[in-house]
Amino acid sequence: MDKNDARSSLFQDVGLLTFLALSSATGVLMAISGHIFLNVVYLFCTGMLMMITYFFGILPSLISNIVFIAIQAVIMVYQYVTQTSHLPWQLSFWMIMPILLSLALYTMTRNQVALQKSNSELRTSLIERGAFDEQTNLRTTVAYIEDIAVFAETNRRFEIPVTTAIIKIRYFNDLKRMMSPDQLRHLLKLTTETIKEKTRTNDVIYLLNNEDPTWAVLLYSDTKGTSIATNRIKEGFAENVQADVSLNTLAISMVVGIASWDGETMKTPYDLMNAGIHETQYDV
Structure with a gap:
């Protein structure tokens, strides 16, 4: 203040x-x-x-x-x-x-x-400035890119592993045609709340894309630890969707891509983000 x-x-x-x-x-x-x-x-x-x-x-x-x-x-x-x-x-x-x-x-x-x-x-x-999403109260891509630079510097100086998890809704474009605007807004809110609920307080959550809903989480963790965290998010999401009357009739699930910062091969924050997005293609 x-x-x-x-x-x-x-x-x-x-x-x-x-x-x-x-x-x-x-x-x-x-x-x-x-x-x-x-x-x-x-x-x-x-x-x-x-x-x-x-x-x-x-x-x-x-x-x-x-x-x-x-x-x-x-x-x-x-x-x-x-x-x-x-x-x-x-x-x-x-x-x-x-x-x-x-x-x-x-x-x-x-x-x-x-x-x-x-x-x-x-x-x-x-x-x-694009650093804050009004609907979900999450940071957006602008803040995500800036924060990756900070995380990467921490990784370089202290050798602390830095990983990102990219989270999307599987077959979202197909689901979108079957859902009402209210259902879409509710799905966005439910997913955001689930990610917040299942992550640690020092994990930072972002909403990268509203149109094709894409979330990101930055963690001081290795790939194995991040995999455990994202499995916890997936399980919580499946439970919440199943318990939700307006969504449980639809086949809704998550896809997750995990990528770790590599100071030798990655030069910009976008390299980490793109690597995480690329990995979502292999989550079956």
């Missing part, structure tokens, strides 16, 4: 706490002051002022608060003139509290909107 987001978050919290404190104080003052009818009317008006603040901003809110104060002054003068009684000073808190509540609410919501805008811009930036 950068400094602007941290400041917005702080102001949002301060606004919330201030709003709650003022609301509590208003409730106490209402109980002490009496004048039930006027308190109810003023409370309703204050609620309207809060709505104006929330939906239209601080300037219309301040104007409305000034009008509300003027109305209260007229009511107090009218009571004094017509009833020859003392001015109801007990209700004077209504001249101050609504505007304070409005300012607290504005502080809270303004900074909340700023945080939401910042998060939205960050998410949009990631999607536009």
Whole structure:
């Protein structure tokens, strides 16, 4: 979180706490002051002022608060003139509290909107750069290629084995013609959740292709360890498909290709990805 987001978050919290404190104080003052009818009317008006603040901003809110104060002054003068009684000073808190509540609410919501805008811009930036898939919340090919370079450097420096597993749906083009759009989206979600469920926390998962669904997993493991991991994914996928009412009537299965990074024969991250994709042809 950068400094602007941290400041917005702080102001949002301060606004919330201030709003709650003022609301509590208003409730106490209402109980002490009496004048039930006027308190109810003023409370309703204050609620309207809060709505104006929330939906239209601080300037219309301040104007409305000034009008509300003027109305209260007229009511107090009218009571004094017509009833020859003392001015109801007990209700004077209504001249101050609504505007304070409005300012607290504005502080809270303004900074909340700023945080939401910042998060939205960050998410949009990631999607536009192709590093993040909006539907599955997985990294995409852009991030995969960048991460392979990091994994490959780790392999070179520390001789830690690096392997990728490429996962596809067998005969997807044929299945696609028999499935509804909802079923296709559900299959994509189910496959993603299965891969997440059956991999370790330090294994990184990617969605390389949406049209011909292709997932990838990067692992610090040798071919044998990756084979064990992918068999676990396959078994979990078969179980989940069989238990799913909308998919268990179709012959759906996975194909997996496994390739290990070889610093002598592989020069770019694409070499590892293409080797893994090529190996999917031999998974029978």
